[in-house]
Amino acid sequence: MAGAAIRLGSIIDNFNFEVLYGPEGYREGEITTEDVNRAGMQLTGFFDYFDEKRIQMIGLVETSYLERLTGEQRRDRFDMLLGYQVPAVILARGLEPFPELLEMARKHGRVVLRTQENTANIMSTLIAYLRMALSPTITRHGVLVEVYGEGVLLMGESGVGKSETAIELVKRGHRLIADDAVEIRRGLNNRLSGTAPELIRHYIELRGIGVVDVRRLFGMSAVKFDCAVDLLINLEVWQDGAVYDRLGADEFFTTLLDVEVPTLTIPVKPGRNLAVIIEVAAMNNRNKKMGHNAALEFANQVDAHIQREAGELGPGPM
Template sequence: MGIITVKTLWDEGAKALSLTVIAGEQYLDRKLPETAMNRPGLALTGFFQYFANQRLQIFGLAEFTYLKSLSDKDKNKRLTELFEQQIPGVVVTRNRKVPPEIIDLAEQYKVPVMRTPMVTMNFVNECTVILEKLTAPQERIQGTTMELMGIGVLLRGDPGIGKSETALSLIERGYSLVSDDVTEVRRTSRGRLVSWASEVTRYHMEIRGLGIIHVPSLFGVAAIRRQTELDLVIDLKKPTGNEDRTGIYPEMVEILGVEIPCITLPVRSGRDMANIVEVAALNQKLKELGHDAAKELDDKIIDRLTRGRVRHG
């Protein structure tokens, strides 16, 4: 998503972070180039050589205790030097009263000042998660996403191939829908992919010939998940006769720079696709635990052939 503004953070996290604007509300459109936050302890002592001026500045108990130890003249000087660095915004934690000097400087240098009742460390942790989410690379993908036994599975395929019908059968078996037809995906800081549904279509499915259904109303809240990590992509396609029959060399698909295992499943009349997708998810889970059935069988065959050559050599 790139660089965001303080207002982007406000719109996304004001409720979760219990934020209120104390001063400079008209300046919320200031850019926020970095997702990390900074506690300006050293800056308040006058040291700016390595000052992170592109980060949100957090004033907690330590900062206010230090400011109280200064004379009014020194306090004004240090705070002025801080605001002169063109900081994007200030957050005061623990619901502490904001000194009038900060409010005056915020108006002078056009810097928004916000306040939260949260403890400083808790605020920093939760705000970092929100900022990383806002700035993470995102993509919208055609496909239906399910969660099976903790494995996130993206079902792709041409319109009418049976993605939603397969997902509906899996829901009836006790698995959970994440999104139908269109899936939002973002890359986390850990190099994983997280998928979820858009706000408009969340919890709904389109079944051809039936129309739109509301999944939790029909199957209960256990039938839906708000988001899941993406572990496997399954392409549903018409048979070609060239499908992989061993799985020794799995295909990979790249999404947002992350490689995900990909399986192509031929769709035939009368074939229980939900059952095959279920087995594919379970097999992927076993692979993540270090148990690869195809590779183990291949190793056994090679070992048997090798021993046979030795006996006849």
């Protein structure tokens, strides 16, 4: 996640935070970590292993503790906390800010925000939002569809039939996630997910027809905001003399964001039903993840048959 950042102003707008204090240019401040810290330990004066890059949260528990302190003690605690370059302090539950908090925020130039949400809810929602916003992202030219629960990324040269295949899959009950440009993110446990840029979401381009709105033509069940990237399929024009995999025992992978994605190459020629082939590829990929590899099972059966035949024939003449 090196280098990833999101503007504080974007977070304020997305969560409708109330700004209690913000120095000049505060909206341009950058958040670079997905973690959010409840400032309870720091308000007692304990700063070992404190990460000042995190947004600081003050809830009912912290407020109850601070109410037991004198004004001078609160001023001292907030002075220590805001002496670090924390990006923002958020008050949950619509709590009233202590005057000492606002005083120290002005002194150190720190942002103080407020939300009506309870502490647990806003923390979990904010962490999920930051995790998505800060996760490593790339954009690839292709089409992403969800087929039998498997996210299938179709790639290949322009005009090879990616969009046409996707629309046929949609007609067969599967879901379109993105056409033409696919934004791919790496999330927890190195799981890849893909979505469409907002501008072209739910649209698909068909040569000879133009741009169509899949959601309006086929209904909400035909589209999805995002899905995992489980399988990459390269579509290429059939080349006479080229060698294509007919057994499937060898596995190939494409590296996206340092994650290896199972990859197939499917040749395209008139008469081949690509939608059905991709359905089978998706089901077979799911089968492999469940521990069943048909190609290896078939190869093992053939080897066993050959060994039995060799045993029955016995050694050949010397």
